[in-house]
Amino acid sequence: MDIAYIDKSQIAVWRAACEQVAAEKTYLGLVSLPPFDPERALPNRMIANNWPMYCALDNGRVVGWIDIIPNEVPECAHRGTLGLGLLASHRGQGAGSRLMEAALAHAPQCGLTKVELAVYTSNLSAISLFLKFGFSEAGMWRDYRRxxxxxxxxLLMERFLG
Structure with missing residues (x-):
């Protein structure tokens, strides 16, 4: 499995991976995605700004991704929000760790000094991954989703960089 910075040619297959993980209704905030517009898709903004967005590729097929999106408020632009997803078929094989390594190494190049995330408390494997990479608990949003x-x-988690 390869880890690579997202490429415009991968946007449609990245979207397909997102749809597959969303359909599980367990890990992502959305259970279905809005209509797809390849020109307005998130990876275009990530690429244009050189923000961290990496894919796990299995024989060229996107099987996972990670992104860290800087906060849009100028006074908070040192903070980024992490998103991560892996197809069920590729979980538990080290791809999450490799994606984390790539994105966290890239984040300081964008002026980020802190990475934040929210993870469902039922997602114990993701929480374990985040703890492994130095994230700490910052709080809890109870009754977050029904x-x-x-x-x-x-669970709200954070990691300070550098």
Whole structure:
């Protein structure tokens, strides 16, 4: 499996991976994605600004991704929000760690000094990964999401860089 910075030619396959993980209804904030417009897709903004966005590739197919999006408020632009997803078929094989290494190494180049995230408390493997990479608990959002009769809490985590 290769880890590479997102490329414009990968946007459609990245989107397909996002849709597949969203459909699981367990890991991402959205369970279905808005209509796809390749010209306005997130990777275009990430590439244009050289913000961290990497893909895990299995024989050229996107099987996972990570992004760190800087806060749009100028006084908070030193903070970035991390997003991560892996197809079920590729979890537990080290791709998450390799994606984290790439994105966290890239983040300071964008002026980021802090990375933040929210993860469902039920996602123990992701929490374990974030702890492994030096993230600490910053708080909790209780009753964060309700879906199909289930309530999810979100653990807020942060890591200071450098």
């Amino acid at each position: 879906l199909d009769g289930v309530t999810y809490d979100a």
